[in-house]
Amino acid sequence: MSDGAAVLPxxxxxxxxxxxxxxxxxxxxxxxxxxHRRFGRVVALDGVSLTIEPGExxxxxxxxxxxxxxxxxxxxxxxxxxxxxxxxxxxxxxRQSPHQRNLGxxxxxxxxxxxxxxxxxxxxxxxxxxxxxxxxxxxxxELLELVGLAAQADRFPHQMSGGQQQRVAxxxxxxxxxxxxxxxxxxxxxxAKVRSQLRDEIRRIQLELGITxxxxxxxxxxxxxxxxxxxxxxxxxxxxxxxxxxxxxxxxNAFVAEFVGSVSRLPxxxxxxxxxxxxxRRIPLPASxxxxxxxxxxxVLVRPEALRARPDPGGLGMVTGRSFRGAVSxxxxxxxxxxxxxxxxxxxxxxxxGPGVAVAVEVVGAPLFVTDPRRDAG
Amino acid sequence: MDTTPSAGGRALPSSGLAPGRAARHPGxxxxxxxxxxxxxxxxxxxxxxxxxxVVTSAFQSPSGGFTWANIRASLSGVYLQAYGGSLELSAxxxxxxxxxxxxxxxxxxxxxxxxxxxxxxxGCGVMANTGGLPLAFAFIASIGNFGIVTxxxxxxxxxxxxxxxxxxxLAGLAIVxxxxxxxxxxxVMLPAVQALRQEWFxxxxxxxxxxxQCWQLVGIPVLAPAFLAxxxxxxxxxxxxxxxxxVLTQGSIGLVPIEIGSLIQxxxxxxxxxxxxxxxxxxxxxxxxxxxxYAVLQRRAARWQR
Ligand SMILES: Nc1ncnc2c1ncn2[C@@H]1O[C@H](COP(=O)(O)OP(=O)(O)OP(=O)(O)O)[C@@H](O)[C@H]1O
Ligand SMILES: [Mg+2]
Numbered sequence: 001m002s003d004g005a006a007v008l009p010x011x012x013x014x015x016x017x018x019x020x021x022x023x024x025x026x027x028x029x030x031x032x033x034x035x036h037r038r039f040g041r042v043v044a045l046d047g048v049s050l051t052i053e054p055g056e057x058x059x060x061x062x063x064x065x066x067x068x069x070x071x072x073x074x075x076x077x078x079x080x081x082x083x084x085x086x087x088x089x090x091x092x093x094x095r096q097s098p099h100q101r102n103l104g105x106x107x108x109x110x111x112x113x114x115x116x117x118x119x120x121x122x123x124x125x126x127x128x129x130x131x132x133x134x135x136x137x138x139x140x141x142e143l144l145e146l147v148g149l150a151a152q153a154d155r156f157p158h159q160m161s162g163g164q165q166q167r168v169a170x171x172x173x174x175x176x177x178x179x180x181x182x183x184x185x186x187x188x189x190x191x192a193k194v195r196s197q198l199r200d201e202i203r204r205i206q207l208e209l210g211i212t213x214x215x216x217x218x219x220x221x222x223x224x225x226x227x228x229x230x231x232x233x234x235x236x237x238x239x240x241x242x243x244x245x246x247x248x249x250x251x252x253n254a255f256v257a258e259f260v261g262s263v264s265r266l267p268x269x270x271x272x273x274x275x276x277x278x279x280x281r282r283i284p285l286p287a288s289x290x291x292x293x294x295x296x297x298x299x300v301l302v303r304p305e306a307l308r309a310r311p312d313p314g315g316l317g318m319v320t321g322r323s324f325r326g327a328v329s330x331x332x333x334x335x336x337x338x339x340x341x342x343x344x345x346x347x348x349x350x351x352x353x354g355p356g357v358a359v360a361v362e363v364v365g366a367p368l369f370v371t372d373p374r375r376d377a378g
Numbered sequence: 379m380d381t382t383p384s385a386g387g388r389a390l391p392s393s394g395l396a397p398g399r400a401a402r403h404p405g406x407x408x409x410x411x412x413x414x415x416x417x418x419x420x421x422x423x424x425x426x427x428x429x430x431x432v433v434t435s436a437f438q439s440p441s442g443g444f445t446w447a448n449i450r451a452s453l454s455g456v457y458l459q460a461y462g463g464s465l466e467l468s469a470x471x472x473x474x475x476x477x478x479x480x481x482x483x484x485x486x487x488x489x490x491x492x493x494x495x496x497x498x499x500x501g502c503g504v505m506a507n508t509g510g511l512p513l514a515f516a517f518i519a520s521i522g523n524f525g526i527v528t529x530x531x532x533x534x535x536x537x538x539x540x541x542x543x544x545x546x547x548l549a550g551l552a553i554v555x556x557x558x559x560x561x562x563x564x565x566v567m568l569p570a571v572q573a574l575r576q577e578w579f580x581x582x583x584x585x586x587x588x589x590x591q592c593w594q595l596v597g598i599p600v601l602a603p604a605f606l607a608x609x610x611x612x613x614x615x616x617x618x619x620x621x622x623x624x625v626l627t628q629g630s631i632g633l634v635p636i637e638i639g640s641l642i643q644x645x646x647x648x649x650x651x652x653x654x655x656x657x658x659x660x661x662x663x664x665x666x667x668x669x670x671x672y673a674v675l676q677r678r679a680a681r682w683q684r
Binding site: 076078097098099101102103104105107110111112113114115116117124125127128129156158169172173176 | 575578580581582583584586591596599600682683
């Protein structure tokens with residue numbers, strides 16, 4: 001801890017506003033290399049490697065039990081690795097215990113010390129670093145200001161809402177100028193409105209401080225909206241790590257395609273000359289598709305944007321649901337054989353597409369993927 | 379005490395009336411009285427009436443007039459020593475048991491073996507309720523002058539009785555008291571210890587706290603209110619314990635409950651009953667003082683819970 005003035009740039013609102021930094025100024029690189037971890041027979045991490053660039057925010061996304069928390073905790077030093085290494089700023093910290101690592105962590109919920117006020121919670125790490133009392137109170141107050149809770153400084157945790165508690169937890173983690181910020185589903189206990197608001201705020205602060213951040217979530221909207229890059233995990237493995245748009249538009253496999261964003265899985269047959277026949281039309285196979293002999297039954301994965309539904313009394317599909325979402329609406333359709341599909345339509349067209357209306361559905365855009373058929377699951 | 383009589387009060391749910399009107403509603407008042415009534419009766423019959431009788435008698439001469447003589451006598455000679463002995467014994471036994479019991483509760487809470495849990499809590503339930511003759515004889519048989527453990531230690535060349543230990547001393551009695559106070563502490567503290575969240579310790583560690591500091595700055599302050607409350611229960615429990623001490627000490631150490639017992643049972647000399655009640659009054663005062671001290675400490679320790 002340096003002298004009180006040279007701490008985080010928290011004066012943004014007070015001093016002449018500085019422009020938000022385009023490039024991070026103080027982040028460190030985080031490298032996770034070949035991490036393995038089992039719990040009995042459960043393989044929680046199965047060879048995960050990833051690099052977080054200085055100042056970058058990576059969101060880790062995946063279904064429950066896929067190992068996200070385990071990876072985060074391994075970074076924090078709260079969980080041991082069977083194999084693999086964690087490097088921060090180039091040096092291996094795998095052998096260090098949590099209190100030596102100087103990383104900031106925000107837990108899912110209720111991690112504030114219940115016997116301390118908000119400001120004392122924030123000052124806790126500074127107290128451990130023997131920062132003198134007035135200096136640490138001042139700095140804690142600055143951080144509460146940063147998260148918009150200056151007025152709640154003297155409240156005890158049980159006197160604050162869940163959202164306020166998480167803000168304090170964020171301020172507490174940031175107070176010690178951690179090298180890396182780790183967040184494990186920090187918003188999952190909050191209601192939707194608070195969640196999106198706080199999510200944007202976390203991103204603003206993260207950019208302001210330029211701190212390297214790993215953000216675990218199972219909410220894809222959250223991941224796609226705040227991350228520089230999104231990592232998708234499944235069964236202890238990192239499936240894909242890329243910018244949000246690429247993960248959405250070019251998923252590397254069917255799992256990622258189905259997990260991020262919504263897709264329809266349509267039965268199809270491989271046709272001649274790198275085509276596939278789906279919903280009575282022949283379309284080109286995506287380039288990524290492995291070669292299949294002609295006539296092989298396959299599934300085609302398509303985004304709602306690549307499907308068109310229009311009212312047609314002779315159509316094979318029937319509308320089962322409709323949700324208006326501003327300019328575009330989403331229509332859920334059931335096709336013969338119980339196949340479910342979702343299509344986006346322009347707001348005006350959606351009016352004619354109420355539940356029960358017969359529709360014709362066709363693939364108008366490029367499919368994401370062609371995979372082996374799977375009929376049982378939804 | 380807090381279960382039986384007040385249960386009637388909880389069984390009556392509040393009606394949907396506005397609070398302002400409800401308070402003045404006579405039926406409502408009656409129902410409140412019905413709820414609290416049994417408890418008040420209980421309190422009056424078994425606490426207030428006997429205490430009042432003790433206090434009155436403490437200031438009565440054998441002829442029935444007012445006197446300070448009993449109080450004066452109860453604060454001199456063997457009786458004053460008995461207070462010293464009782465306070466010392468209860469304080470040592472309670473404090474030692476409170477600390478050990480908390481450590482056991484913490485160890486128990488951090489192991490996730492359900493069978494061990496059930497075994498220990500059941501065992502504690504039994505041990506915490508063991509007292510009187512059986513307990514005294516168990517200890518005489520194990521670490522008495524010729525107890526099994528004593529004999530075994532002598533065979534190894536270390537007879538504790540040659541090194542200043544005696545079961546029939548204050549220290550020996552303190553050990554016996556710990557036998558039921560530690561399990562009581564475990565039972566009382568376990569819920570509080572189980573309410574400690576792992577995240578608090580992990581958050582503290584992430585902020586730079588070593589294990590010792592995690593306990594010092596988070597675990598102990600969070601447990602403090604429950605610990606103080608339990609300590610007070612243990613102290614009063616030890617302070618009032620009679621049967622075990624009576625068997626073990628045979629009058630060799632003065633303790634207030636034993637002095638009272640011998641005064642009440644003894645040859646009916648004039649004024650003995652009043653002297654016993656004066657000692658009883660002193661015990662009530664000690665408990666009140668401890669209670670007040672507890673309330674003051676608790677106000678500080680539990681500031682964050684309100
Ligand atoms: N301490 C542990 N003991 C035993 N198994 C564990 C332990 N911690 C995690 N696991 C197992 O390891 C796997 C990965 O767990 P992890 O908590 O990392 O998942 P996650 O991706 O964070 O899931 P969620 O979204 O539900 O939080 C799970 O199958 C879990 O049951
Ligand atoms: Mg998790």
